[in-house]
Amino acid sequence: xxxxxxxxxxxxxxxxxxxxxxxxxxxxxxxxxxxxxxxxxxxxxxxxxxxxxxxxxxxxxxxxxxxxxxxxxxxxxxxxxxxxxxxxxxxxxxxxxxxxxxxxxxxxxxxxxxxxxxxxxxxxxxxxxxxxxxxxxxxxxxxxxxxxxxxxxxxxxxxxxxxxxxxxxxxxxxxxxxxxxxxxxxxxxxxxxxxxxxxxxxxxxxxxxxxxxxxxxxxxxxxxxxxxxxxxxxxxxxxxxxxxxxxxxxxxxxxxxxxxxxxxxxxxxxxxxxxxxxxxxxxxxxxxxxxxxxxxxxxxxxxxxxxxxxxxxxxxxxxxxxxxxxxxxxxxxxxxxxxxxxxxxxxxxxxxxxxxxxxxxxxxxxxxxx
Amino acid sequence: xxxxxxxxxxxxxxxxxxxxxxxxxxxxxxxxxxxxxxxxxxxxxxxxxxxxxxxxxxxxxxxxxxxxxxxxxxxxxxxxxxxxxxxxxxxxxxxxxxxxxxxxxxxxxxxxxxxxxxxxxxxxxxxxxxxxxxxxxxxxxxxxxxxxxxxxxxxxxxxxxxxxxxxxxxxxxxxxxxxxxxxxxxxxxxxxxxxxxxxxxxxxxxxxxxxxxxxxxxxxxxxxxxxxxxxxxxxxxxxxxxxxxxxxxxxxxxxxxxxxxxxxxxxxxxxxxxxxxxxxxxxxxxxxxxxxxxxxxxxxxxxxxxxxxxxxxxxxxxxxxxxxxxxxxxxxxxxxxxxxxxxxxxxxxxxxxxxxxxxxxxxxxxxxxx
Numbered sequence: 001x002x003x004x005x006x007x008x009x010x011x012x013x014x015x016x017x018x019x020x021x022x023x024x025x026x027x028x029x030x031x032x033x034x035x036x037x038x039x040x041x042x043x044x045x046x047x048x049x050x051x052x053x054x055x056x057x058x059x060x061x062x063x064x065x066x067x068x069x070x071x072x073x074x075x076x077x078x079x080x081x082x083x084x085x086x087x088x089x090x091x092x093x094x095x096x097x098x099x100x101x102x103x104x105x106x107x108x109x110x111x112x113x114x115x116x117x118x119x120x121x122x123x124x125x126x127x128x129x130x131x132x133x134x135x136x137x138x139x140x141x142x143x144x145x146x147x148x149x150x151x152x153x154x155x156x157x158x159x160x161x162x163x164x165x166x167x168x169x170x171x172x173x174x175x176x177x178x179x180x181x182x183x184x185x186x187x188x189x190x191x192x193x194x195x196x197x198x199x200x201x202x203x204x205x206x207x208x209x210x211x212x213x214x215x216x217x218x219x220x221x222x223x224x225x226x227x228x229x230x231x232x233x234x235x236x237x238x239x240x241x242x243x244x245x246x247x248x249x250x251x252x253x254x255x256x257x258x259x260x261x262x263x264x265x266x267x268x269x270x271x272x273x274x275x276x277x278x279x280x281x282x283x284x285x286x287x288x289x290x291x292x293x294x295x296x297x298x299x300x301x302x303x304x305x306x307x308x309x310x311x312x313x314x315x316x317x318x319x320x321x322x323x324x325x326x327x328x329x330x331x332x333x334x335x336x337x338x339x340x341x342x343x344x345x346x347x348x349x350x351x352x353x354x355x356x357x358x359x360x361x362x363x364x365x366x367x368x369x370x
Numbered sequence: 371x372x373x374x375x376x377x378x379x380x381x382x383x384x385x386x387x388x389x390x391x392x393x394x395x396x397x398x399x400x401x402x403x404x405x406x407x408x409x410x411x412x413x414x415x416x417x418x419x420x421x422x423x424x425x426x427x428x429x430x431x432x433x434x435x436x437x438x439x440x441x442x443x444x445x446x447x448x449x450x451x452x453x454x455x456x457x458x459x460x461x462x463x464x465x466x467x468x469x470x471x472x473x474x475x476x477x478x479x480x481x482x483x484x485x486x487x488x489x490x491x492x493x494x495x496x497x498x499x500x501x502x503x504x505x506x507x508x509x510x511x512x513x514x515x516x517x518x519x520x521x522x523x524x525x526x527x528x529x530x531x532x533x534x535x536x537x538x539x540x541x542x543x544x545x546x547x548x549x550x551x552x553x554x555x556x557x558x559x560x561x562x563x564x565x566x567x568x569x570x571x572x573x574x575x576x577x578x579x580x581x582x583x584x585x586x587x588x589x590x591x592x593x594x595x596x597x598x599x600x601x602x603x604x605x606x607x608x609x610x611x612x613x614x615x616x617x618x619x620x621x622x623x624x625x626x627x628x629x630x631x632x633x634x635x636x637x638x639x640x641x642x643x644x645x646x647x648x649x650x651x652x653x654x655x656x657x658x659x660x661x662x663x664x665x666x667x668x669x670x671x672x673x674x675x676x677x678x679x680x681x682x683x684x685x686x687x688x689x690x691x692x693x694x695x696x697x698x699x700x701x702x703x704x705x706x707x708x709x710x711x712x713x714x715x716x717x718x719x720x721x722x723x724x725x726x727x728x729x730x731x732x733x734x735x736x737x738x739x740x
Contacts, residue, residue: 024421027416027417027420030419032416032419036410037411039406040410043405043409046397046398049395049587050394050397050584051392051580052586056732069718084454086694087608088610091608114607118608210421215421216417216614217615234611238481238488240454240458240589241455241588241590244616246616246620
């Protein structure tokens, strides 16, 4: 089994390398003090260190249920299953529902593709934005994994019309759409209605605390019809019994304290500024890279003009001290392609400036060598 | 997929029910203050909340490596993979190595049987203690899952001779023994050499912080040959990226502080006393239950004299306010049987007294009704 480029890169780059490769949230934005206070409160109760329910602690499930209900999607505790990060949600869902195959996006979130592959699920990629292609494939598979909000890797947002069309397909085919909402709260302007709103009983909405609080807690969840969740819960129990009780209690206490109301706008503002800065640098230093500035999320995605092998450029840049992810990684067939993904949340402005300069120089050198 | 008796019981019993059913460590023994101090220290570094390596944080892997090396089993960081509890270790191992089937004990740890079943692994049970039967089956499967120290559910300890024989079989057949050491540190007298010591390259030793520190952290590990660990690591990455960074740092800082040196003898002494008390109560109040007192672990296991259906007795006792696990649950075929498992770590002395009285009375009533 091949390990992912991103995880392998993570382990080999030294601290001097400027990385646009990972999907790391900015740790300067972690609300350290509020989390420390939440942890102390949690640890005043021995239950925070004891075994707990496989579905998750009731208090946190209730908060998540209220969050969806407030969006207009009637949700109760029984519709929520807490997972060990959104990644576990994808692993479990694919083991239960994707055995016969699923539609995926092209390009798609690499961690999802890897999990589905590891579990032997046949993948049917559709070209992002081509909803008709989606519909044709979904008719066969009745299963799909998509990311409507600030998609990883492209930053693309599905239009409301496309969301409705896909939701209708799910209902018409009596199928299941797995909607990954990991980035949905990282909007710079507005949050569109989630697709699941239009197909409440034919969707599993996957969420994550990794981008809005802290990935180190390993906290995610699935929102869905209780009957659809049941076999996932049984597998969850067999996979790791339950998610860290302490992590769940910390998130619950943090949420209870009302801190998200300040924390989320803060993250959004900082990421918006970083996105603008990176977009600026790319435009001025590397004009051969063509992209559309995203309205949220964590990545700028685009294409190098001409017949550039983005993988070769990434490896050459890595040697020169800066790295990004070549777009081919996000396709099931890993084709040679000239697309690339740049993360804008983790580096400082200065690092972005230096990093893009290094990549621009490497790009120029590679042209000369031809 | 059937959910386990134990997990389902956990969700339905009210707080008044006296439970000998779970495998819960005693939360009064959780070193709350030391863990809170460790958590504060961890949370002074934003890295505790960031993504981290799939294999686990280096500091904790180094400590675990030193722990095995001190036992005489040469181990480096590369031989250690941190998992989200020992349960995840079993899930991952079975998905990688047990596809063609594995020998298991009869009776065996229910969570392992459930995970293996969920993953479609054919199971070949051998009657505990019958090493020849083990050898005959292992010749075919080349894979086995066993618990040598204070086995769950029986409390049985493999003799040194049997450990050596099984280790030799592993080497002879070029197979893999998965040795579950979850209870190994909970000895009342002594710890025997682990089986893996006799087959270092043909074994995967699974460990857990759940019994020696706190299960709510969801922290376990696998010790094994680096080449054997490699495909497990790739699957681990796809299953939940990595185990909670915060949990790992808390355990690492707690360990670093030297607190285990006081904590472990304390747990052992309390559990020893509780085991003695429960054994006493069973002998005096329920003499029809025949058992051998274990020398460690968390359970007393035995057999009701006569043709008692332990499952029916457990359900009747539950109605009367006390519950244990009927032995049939621990067999792959779930036969009707007169065996039963009692946990002695979680209840107070008073609860044990009342609980066993309730079960004894239920037992007598069931005889009268015949």
